[in-house]
Amino acid sequence: MECTPERARRVWRRVHLIPEPEKKVEVLLKVLGCLDGEEERRKVLSEAFGWALRVKGRSWRTYMLSRVLYRVHDLEYYDLMLELCRRIRWRERRLVFEDFLFEDENAETCEEFVETLRKRHEASERALDTVIEVHLKYEKELLRAKGLNPGFYRLLPWRTPEGVIFYAVPKPLYPLAVLYLWLRGIAGRLRSSGIGGRSEPL
Known part of the structure; x- marks a missing residue:
């Protein structure tokens, strides 16, 4: 079934008809x-x-x-994450924290929890910016190493939940490639999708 905002809203209005709360959550996340x-x-x-x-x-x-909180985190709604965290019982809150925090991270309160995730995200973004900057700085060398002509190809960096993927895209197709990846939107599909011509991840 086609995934459109209109269809989603119709399903959303009927979610109260689903008896089990966990099923409601599954449907709402879809x-x-x-x-x-x-x-x-x-x-x-x-x-x-x-x-x-x-x-x-x-x-x-x-x-x-x-x-649910992972989806909130993915969308970077940290104010909402703080609000939702405060609704969790204290004992269960610790278990939720453990699902998110690394071994070297610690949080006792919702404020500390959200701030830890925010700082981690910001550090990750800075690291990705550096990776992208270096790749684009040596774009011609990287393309030649893949046997591609820098006069005809460009590197297209695309951020995913796991990091960043670099695609070698024919210059005439570059705007379409950006639009294509934006519309796809799901990182798991990017690895198995082609753009056309000889476009490939580096």
Whole structure:
């Protein structure tokens, strides 16, 4: 079925008919991926979190809470993340923290938790900026190393949740390649997708 904001909104309006709270969360997270407005996304995430809090069984409930918070984190809605974190019971909050924090990270409060994630994200962005800058600085050399003509190809850096992928794209197709990747939007699909011509990741 086609994923459009209109279809997503129709499903969203009927989600209350689903009996199990965990199923509601699953559906709402799918709805989230089809919406194109920040306000609606925030409302869907808040609603999904509310249903996740009603899931029975601490382990299963913690898992569902973390799933919603991961989507909030992906969208960088840190103010919403702080608001939602404060709705979690203190004992379960520790379990959620463990799902997110690295071994060398620590947080006792929601404020510390969100700030740790924000700083990690900012550090990651700075590192990615450096990687992209170096690749573009030596763009011609990298293209030649792949047997490609720098006069005809350009490097297209594309950020993914895992980092950054560099595509060698024919210059005439560069604007279309950017649009194509933006529309695809899902990093998992990028590895197996072609743009046309002889476009390939480096």
